[in-house]
Amino acid sequence: MKKIAFIGSGTMGTALATAACRGIDPKEVVVTDFVQEKAKALADQLGCHFVEGNKATVQSAEYLVFCVKPQFLSGVLEEIKSTFQECLDAGEKKIIVTIVAGVDSAVYVEALGLQGKQVPIIRILPNTACLIGKGFTLIMQDDSYTKEQLEEFKYILRESGGFDSLPPSQFVAGTVLTSTSPAFIAMFANSLADGGVYNGLLRPQARRYALEGILGTVQLLLSSDKHLEGLKDDVCSPAGPAMIGVKTLEDKGFRSAVINAVADAYERFSSIGKIK
Ligand SMILES: NC(=O)c1ccc[n+]([C@@H]2O[C@H](COP(=O)([O-])OP(=O)(O)OC[C@H]3O[C@@H](n4cnc5c(N)ncnc54)[C@H](OP(=O)(O)O)[C@@H]3O)[C@@H](O)[C@H]2O)c1
Incomplete structure (x- = not known):
């Protein structure tokens, strides 16, 4: 299993996958996209893995970073729900990371059937300057993930720029x-x-x-x-x-x-x- 996968290789998926490949071994990084050629070209450029399809991508890595536009998210979650459940049933560690603006963690819990399952969800809002290591990413404080999981995530993406954590009440204003x-x-x-x-x-x-x-x-x-x-x-x-x-x-x-x-x-x- 790889360390981190990016579902969606558009503007932000590209910026974050690029930062991840600068921070850790690119062989630990997976990218995918609805338009396969886009993700393949990115994988070639970064020296990381391309995986075909969202279900296979969910199986491929521990940290799953959702980088699609808000209007496509429900379709993606519906598509991967059973695969995600199978991975959990098999005892695999999965950490959801969402960059999708305005979408609460509760949407993932509901859509993936995660009630009572203790799956960590790290909600972040990065910006485009992550591509050149000058971004600034806000992280929503949440007790679904541990301090160690957050530190590991920040370590993987440390080449994206700076970070700060905010309580939920301040998160939207900050982002x-x-x-x-x-x-x-x-x-x-x-x-x-x-x-x-x-x-x-x-x-x-x-x-x-x-x-x-x-x-x-x-x-x-x-x-x-x-x-x-x-x-x-x-x-x-x-x-x-x-x-x-x-x-x-x-x-x-x-x-x-x-x-x-x-x-x-x-x-x-x-x-x-x-x-x-
Ligand atoms: N852009 C920013 O500055 C920024 C900053 C913070 C957060 N965000 C958040 O980041 C997310 C992505 O934004 P973006 O600007 O990177 O958008 P984007 O450039 O449109 O990238 C999204 C990518 O996901 C692909 N995609 C669409 N449906 C998919 C599916 N079912 N499975 C896999 N891939 C799929 C898109 O392919 P197609 O091109 O074919 O649709 C596109 O390549 C959004 O939710 C946004 O709220 C963006």
Whole structure:
């Protein structure tokens, strides 16, 4: 039996399988997908195993990481239910890991018939930067898994980036920030670059300078506990260009737009698990 298998080799399955193959022997890693060619190509690239079909994948490994879109999850769970039960009946150790946004562990318990069976379920929310080892994964605190199981899981995926654990009451708020902010930051970066192009820079330069500005700022902010906007105050000299720009952003509702984007994303996250 292999250590870990990824059901779904899309954006996140690829990112996490890549991190796992950097952290442990790729021979301990299994990937599969509805589109076999996709998973085969990933397995070739990473030097790990491709397994055909979700049932065989369930049989193949101890940690089973569900990386499909929420609307496909119930079909996958229905498909693997009997195989999963057979594995448990045979005394095999199985640990469910779910990255499916908005879907409670209870959905797995119900769909796989795990009531009273003590199967550990680790609910996580990673982000796309796991692909390059710069991701940040939130883990929902839960007494279905042991400290040792969690530590082993984090060890397998340590090359994905950082981790933090949150109680269930805070999990959605945390995951909204870590998983949606890459989209918002990408839009912000491109808007900065557009401004640079508007002012006469070539696109490649504008792109690079925008990203370097974001990177340096983030690293500086992470290096201290200073209030985030203390840096804004440092940069804005009296009647200077940065302060003029800050006024323009405020006039256009910049803060309000960002806060509302995060609040609306929270609403959506809370309802995703109810999509059939
Ligand atoms: N993307 C993110 O930034 C992010 C962040 C945190 C969490 N998540 C969560 O991660 C999960 C996956 O998201 P994603 O962005 O990686 O989606 P994705 O790119 O669409 O990947 C999902 C993969 O699963 C495959 N698939 C669909 N049905 C399947 C089945 N029955 N059996 C096996 N594989 C199947 C899909 O194949 P097809 O392409 O043929 O459909 C696709 O390759 C979602 O539940 C999402 O909530 C995503």
